[in-house]
Amino acid sequence: MEKARTFEDLIVWRKAHALVLALYRETSRFPKSETYGLTSQMRRAAVSVPANIAEGFKKRGRSDKARFMNIAQGSLEETRYYLILGRDLGYLDDDVLRAQLEEVSRLLEAYARALLTPDS
Numbered sequence: 001m002e003k004a005r006t007f008e009d010l011i012v013w014r015k016a017h018a019l020v021l022a023l024y025r026e027t028s029r030f031p032k033s034e035t036y037g038l039t040s041q042m043r044r045a046a047v048s049v050p051a052n053i054a055e056g057f058k059k060r061g062r063s064d065k066a067r068f069m070n071i072a073q074g075s076l077e078e079t080r081y082y083l084i085l086g087r088d089l090g091y092l093d094d095d096v097l098r099a100q101l102e103e104v105s106r107l108l109e110a111y112a113r114a115l116l117t118p119d120s
Contacts, residue, residue, distance in 0.1 A: 007057035012107040016050035016072070019100045023079070030091050038091070042082040048075035049104065053111075062115050069112035076105055 007013050023046045027039045049072045056068025080101055087094040 004057070007054040010053065010057065010111070012104065012111050013050050013053045013057075015100070015107055016053060016076075016104045019079075019097070019104055020046045020050060022097060022100060026092050026097060027086075030086070034091070038082065038086060038089075042079065042086065045075050045078040045082060048072070049079065049108075053108070066112055066115045069108060069115065073105075073108055073112065076101065076108065 004010050024043060027042055030039045052068045052072035052075065056065045059065045059068060083094040083097055083101065086092045
């Protein structure tokens with residue numbers, strides 16, 4: 001497998017970015033009363049995932065890189081909660097977004113684990 005030259009080469013970043021785009025489309029249909037509430041919070045948490053992957057990509061040490069992946073994982077879990085809340089409030093059907101989130105979660109976990117595993 002060819003080494004990534006930019007964060008955009010990372011599959012995990014691409015999938016996280018796709019999740020953000022889908023989430024923006026879904027939240028654009030939320031009630032206007034949620035513009036500065038749930039919509040804003042959900043978007044900020046989701047955007048934090050690929051943003052931290054991108055920031056961590058340029059860090060030099062493996063532990064620094066892994067720290068940013070851990071922050072991204074935390075933001076992903078926050079996003080997971082907001083999807084549950086949005087569903088329970090009747091604002092969205094979260095099946096597609098949840099599936100995307102699960103894929104990003106698996107990829108992010110694998111990437112973080114690979115960063116912390118010494119090369120053989």
